[in-house]
Amino acid sequence: MSEEVQIKGRTARQGDYGSYSMILLDKDVEKYQIECIDIENFRNGKPVRALALTTTENITESSKKYDSVYDLLDDRRTIFFKTKYEANKIYVEEARKRHKIGLKLLSSIKSGKIDAIRRILIEENKGVEGSSVSRTICLMDATGSMSHLLQKSKNTADIMFKRASTILNENNIDSDLFQIQFVVYRNYCCREDKILQHSP
Template sequence: MILLDDDLEKFQIEKSDIQNIKDGRPVTVRCVDRGTNDAEVTKRYECVYDLLHDKRMSFSETQYEANTKYVQQAKERHRISQRFLLSLESGNTNSVSTFLIQENKGVEGTLSSRTICLMDATGSMSHLLQKSKNTVGTMFERVSLILKENKIDEDSFEVQFVVYRNYNSREDKILQHSPWETKHDN
């Protein structure tokens, strides 16, 4: 099997790591520890495939955790949607009305805050995109709670995402942006 540098980029393996292994020098590896923060460990590898194995396992664990969090959020949204459908079927117009107003309310008033999040969407950062999405969901929930506590309209906070990609991407894909959003799940 032939592995190209681009193939290894998403696992954060660099040419210098491969050369260090060939020269018998140690390589610094970021390890995911579920109980604590991530840690960096310097380790000697017998061959490149051992490093690839460790990096793939770390990548998979990180992806799994991010995906699990995403599934939990989707499960909660599904539960809310199911409640809405039950209210719709039973003719509970108050509940239906409240749900629709909450989900479709746009920005009102003059008080607003707009935040732009610039993200690295190059190949080496692909494993962090789902984490970023989850973090944005958490951020929206916290902002919403703070705004509610201060009797400020929740929809006065807007976020726009801007991503930049590898230089070898098509011209129209190098820099992309989302519309302004007031809900994290749009």
């Protein structure tokens, strides 16, 4: 609000009230899950989709009437940063676990514990074993408008791995026979050999 007051003051002439305009770029509001129809509904005095973060980190939808466009932006921005914060907490926790494994490996190297080093390296670099392999391919959109969701997809991929491993173990199936491959298509301005990339 203070910025608006300054703008009004600088544009005022001879005691008249100044004015200001707000320009919202589609790509900027997309990351807060605000669509053009939401803005139109607000301008027409209609209820707007209201998002809510649940305890399971899922987002539910309902309808809500906002008093101002600021309330809409603030509401969506708050939800966006809450989900991003929760996703980052999971990512940091996983990074902490990997860090501990790295420290354990370094400690074993310094101590010359060959067997411990071998066990860690085998576990961390273990590939797919056996001839009967099940592969799941995940296609991801990494174009510009979806860039804000890529960070969250890291945690989603980790959840997929864990759930798949749990199901395989419950059915006495060797988890090493299961593969997940990620295929990502990028911005259309990329070179032909770069627009579609995939993991091994």
